[in-house]
Amino acid sequence: MTITLHNISMKFNNTTAVNQLSVTIPKGELVSILGPSGCGKSTTLFMLAGLYEPTGGSILFNDKDVTKLTPEKRGIGMVFQNYALYPHMTVLQNIMFPLKMHKMKKAEAKKKAIEMAKLVEIDHLLDRKPSMLSGGQQQRVAIARALVREPEILLLDEPLSNLDARLRLTMREEIRRIQQALKITTVFVTHDQEEALSISDHVLLMNQGKLMQFDVPSNLYDEPNHRFVASFIGSPSMNYFDAEIVDGTLKTPFGYDLAIEAPNQSVQIAVRPENLYLSTSGLKEEVRLVERVGKDTLAVIGNDTAKKRLFLQKGETVEVGQAVYVQADKDTIRVFQKTGERIYIKE
Amino acid sequence: MKTSPLSKTFIYVMLGIGSILMLLPFVWMISTSLKSGNEVMIMPPVWIPETLRFDNFVAAFEKAPFATYFVNSVIVMVLSTLGEVITTILAAYAFSRLNFWGKDALFALLVGTMMVPGEVLLVPNFVLLSDLGWIDRYEALIIPWTASIFSIFLLRQFFLKIPKELNYAARVDGCTNFRFLWSIMIPIAKPALITIILLKAIGSWNAFLWPLIVTNSKEMRTLPVGLTSFSTEAGTVYELLMAASTMIIFPMIILFIFLQKYIIKGIAGAGIKG
Ligand SMILES: Nc1ncnc2c1ncn2[C@@H]1O[C@H](COP(=O)(O)OP(=O)(O)OP(=O)(O)O)[C@@H](O)[C@H]1O
Ligand SMILES: [Mg+2]
Numbered sequence: 001m002t003i004t005l006h007n008i009s010m011k012f013n014n015t016t017a018v019n020q021l022s023v024t025i026p027k028g029e030l031v032s033i034l035g036p037s038g039c040g041k042s043t044t045l046f047m048l049a050g051l052y053e054p055t056g057g058s059i060l061f062n063d064k065d066v067t068k069l070t071p072e073k074r075g076i077g078m079v080f081q082n083y084a085l086y087p088h089m090t091v092l093q094n095i096m097f098p099l100k101m102h103k104m105k106k107a108e109a110k111k112k113a114i115e116m117a118k119l120v121e122i123d124h125l126l127d128r129k130p131s132m133l134s135g136g137q138q139q140r141v142a143i144a145r146a147l148v149r150e151p152e153i154l155l156l157d158e159p160l161s162n163l164d165a166r167l168r169l170t171m172r173e174e175i176r177r178i179q180q181a182l183k184i185t186t187v188f189v190t191h192d193q194e195e196a197l198s199i200s201d202h203v204l205l206m207n208q209g210k211l212m213q214f215d216v217p218s219n220l221y222d223e224p225n226h227r228f229v230a231s232f233i234g235s236p237s238m239n240y241f242d243a244e245i246v247d248g249t250l251k252t253p254f255g256y257d258l259a260i261e262a263p264n265q266s267v268q269i270a271v272r273p274e275n276l277y278l279s280t281s282g283l284k285e286e287v288r289l290v291e292r293v294g295k296d297t298l299a300v301i302g303n304d305t306a307k308k309r310l311f312l313q314k315g316e317t318v319e320v321g322q323a324v325y326v327q328a329d330k331d332t333i334r335v336f337q338k339t340g341e342r343i344y345i346k347e
Numbered sequence: 348m349k350t351s352p353l354s355k356t357f358i359y360v361m362l363g364i365g366s367i368l369m370l371l372p373f374v375w376m377i378s379t380s381l382k383s384g385n386e387v388m389i390m391p392p393v394w395i396p397e398t399l400r401f402d403n404f405v406a407a408f409e410k411a412p413f414a415t416y417f418v419n420s421v422i423v424m425v426l427s428t429l430g431e432v433i434t435t436i437l438a439a440y441a442f443s444r445l446n447f448w449g450k451d452a453l454f455a456l457l458v459g460t461m462m463v464p465g466e467v468l469l470v471p472n473f474v475l476l477s478d479l480g481w482i483d484r485y486e487a488l489i490i491p492w493t494a495s496i497f498s499i500f501l502l503r504q505f506f507l508k509i510p511k512e513l514n515y516a517a518r519v520d521g522c523t524n525f526r527f528l529w530s531i532m533i534p535i536a537k538p539a540l541i542t543i544i545l546l547k548a549i550g551s552w553n554a555f556l557w558p559l560i561v562t563n564s565k566e567m568r569t570l571p572v573g574l575t576s577f578s579t580e581a582g583t584v585y586e587l588l589m590a591a592s593t594m595i596i597f598p599m600i601i602l603f604i605f606l607q608k609y610i611i612k613g614i615a616g617a618g619i620k621g
Contacts, residue, residue: 046515049515051515051519070518071515071518071519072518072520072521072522076519077519078515078519081512082510084510084515084516086513086516086517086535088534097520098519101520101521102521145520146519
C-alpha cells in the first residue's frame with residue numbers, strides 16, 4: 001500500500017506539531033520517521049493511524065482518501081512505545097483480541113493467533129500474562145497483535161526505546177525480517193539515527209513539524225539538503241568552516257577555489273570528520289585533544305568557538321598543541337547558505 | 348527488605364494486640380446475645396454467661412418482622428449498589444477518557460459538593476422526596492443512593508493511571524468506547540471496583556438515619572431500623588438487641604471472607620505493570 005501525505009498539518013491549541021508535511025511512502029518499504037524529541041514524529045504516525053484527525057491536508061492509502069476514516073477501518077496494525085498490551089489478558093488473548101473485535105470465529109481466530117505467535121517466535125508463551133514477560137517478549141506480542149489482522153500497513157512508534165542496547169539490535173533486525181517476510185509497508189518512528197539508517201529503505205527526517213529530507217539513508221548522510229540534516233546525521237558530527245562566495249567563486253579555507261553559481265555571500269562549508277585529513281598545505285589549526293574512539297583515533301582541532309574533528313590515518317601521530325594543516329577534497333565538501341539551504345556545486 | 352526476627356516478633360505482637368482490641372466489641376456483642384436479662388447489667392461484667400441462652404435469637408426474631416426487614420435490606424443494598432456501580436463507571440470513564448466542554452469545571456463542582464455535610468441535605472432531600480411522593484417507598488431508599496461522588500473520584504483516579512496507549516491500541520483493534528470500557532477498563536479496574544462495591548454494600552446495609560426518616564410503615568423498614576424495636580420507653584432489651592445485631596452482621600462477614608483478596612488489593616492501590 002502506497003501512503004501519500006498531502007500537506008498535512010496538526011495543531012494542538014497553539015502549538016503546531018506537524019506543519020504542511022507532504023511525502024509519498026512507496027509500497028512495501030520500511031520507512032523511518034527520524035528527528036529530535038518533540039519534532040512531531042508520533043503525531044505524524046497517529047495521523048496515519050487515524051487516532052488524530054489532521055487539522056489540515058489529506059492522507060491517501062493507494063488512491064483512497066482515508067483522512068476521515070476511523071483507525072479500525074484503515075487496515076493498519078500499530079505497535080506502541082510502551083507496548084500497550086492488555087494486562088489482564090494472556091498472550092494468546094491479546095493476539096486474538098483484534099480478531100474477536102471483528103467477529104471472527106473463535107477456532108479460526110485462535111489458529112491465526114498461533115500462526116502469528118510462531119512468526120514472532122513466542123508460541124511457547126501463549127498462556128502467560130504480559131507482566132510475566134521480558135521487554136523483548138512483550139514487544140513481540142505487540143507486533144503479533146498488530147499483524148494478526150493482516151494489515152497492509154504496520155505503524156511502529158519507537159518500538160525499541162524501552163529495550164536494552166543488545167536486545168535493541170536483535171529486535172530491529174527481527175522487525176526488518178518480519179517486514180520483509182510479509183512485504184508490508186511499514187512506518188517506524190525513532191529518534192535513534194543509527195536505527196533509522198540501518199534498517200530503512202527511506203528515512204523521513206523532521207524538525208519542528210516540518211519535513212527536512214526524505215531520502216535513502218546513504219543520501220541523508222552524504223547529500224544532506226539542509227544544514228540541519230548535515231548536523232543531525234552522523235557521529236562525531238559535521239565540521240563547519242566559514243567561507244565566502246565572490247563573483248561566482250567559492251574561496252575555500254583549504255587553499256583552492258571552486259566555481260559556483262550563486263550570488264556573493266558568506267557561506268558555511270561542511271566536511272565529515274572522515275573526509276578531513278592532515279596534509280602539508282591547507283588550513284592551519286592547532287591540535288586540542290587526541291582521543292581513541294574504538295579502533296580509530298580522533299583529533300580535535302581549532303579554537304574554542306569552532307572545534308573540528310578528524311580521524312587520523314594509520315601511523316599518523318599528533319601532539320596536543322601542535323600546529324597542523326588540514327585538507328578536504330573538493331568532492332567531499334558541502335556548501336550551505338547562512339540560512340541553512342544547500343548550495344550545489346556544478347561539476 | 349529483610350526484617351530481623353526481633354522486629355518481626357514486635358510487629359506480630361502489636362498487630363495481635365490491635366486485632367484483639369478490634370474484636371472485643373464483637374465478642375461483647377455475641378456474649379451479651381447469649382446472656383439472661385439479669386446478667387447483662389451486672390458489675391463486674393461477665394464475659395461468659397452462666398447458661399448460653401440461644402433462645403434469645405428466637406425471641407428476637409419473634410419480637411419484630413425480621414424476615415421483612417431482611418428482604419428490604421437486601422433489596423435496598425443490591426439495587427443501590429448496582430446503581431452506584433453503573434453510574435460510577437460511566438461517570439469515571441467520561442471524566443477520565445472523553446473530551447467534552449466544561450469537563451474540568453464540572454468535575455471540580457462535583458468534588459466540591461463533597462464538602463457539604465450530608466446532614467445539611469437531610470431536610471431538603473426529604474422535602475424533595477415527599478414532593479415526588481416517594482416517602483415510604485423503595486424509591487426513597489434506593490434512588491438517592493445510586494450515585495456517589497467519592498466513588499466516581501476514586502475510580503476516575505484509577506482509570507487515569509491506565510496508560511492512554513491502551514485506549515489507542517483498542518481503537519486500532521476495533522473497539523468502540525463502550526466496548527473498551529467493558530472489555531479493558533473494567534477488568535483492569537476490578538480491585539478498585541470491588542472496593543467501591545464493598546464500601547457501598549456495607550454503608551447501605553448499616554444505613555440507619557435515612558431509612559428511619561423516609562419510612563413509616565413496618566413493611567418498608569430495613570434491619571438497622573428494625574433494631575429500634577428493642578428500645579422502648581421502658582428501656583432497652585440488650586440481650587435481644589445483641590442477638591438481632593449478631594444476625595445482621597453475619598452477611599457482611601461472609602461478604603468479607605469471599606472478597607478479602609480484592610479488598611486488600613484495592614486498598615493497597617495495586618497499580619498495573621506497564
Ligand atoms: N495531545 C497533545 N496536546 C498538545 N500538544 C501535543 C499533543 N501531542 C503532542 N503535542 C505537542 O506536539 C509536538 C510534537 O509532539 P510529538 O509527540 O509528535 O513529538 P515526537 O517527535 O514524537 O517526540 P518524542 O521523540 O519525544 O516522542 C510537541 O511539541 C508536543 O508537545
Ligand atoms: Mg513520540
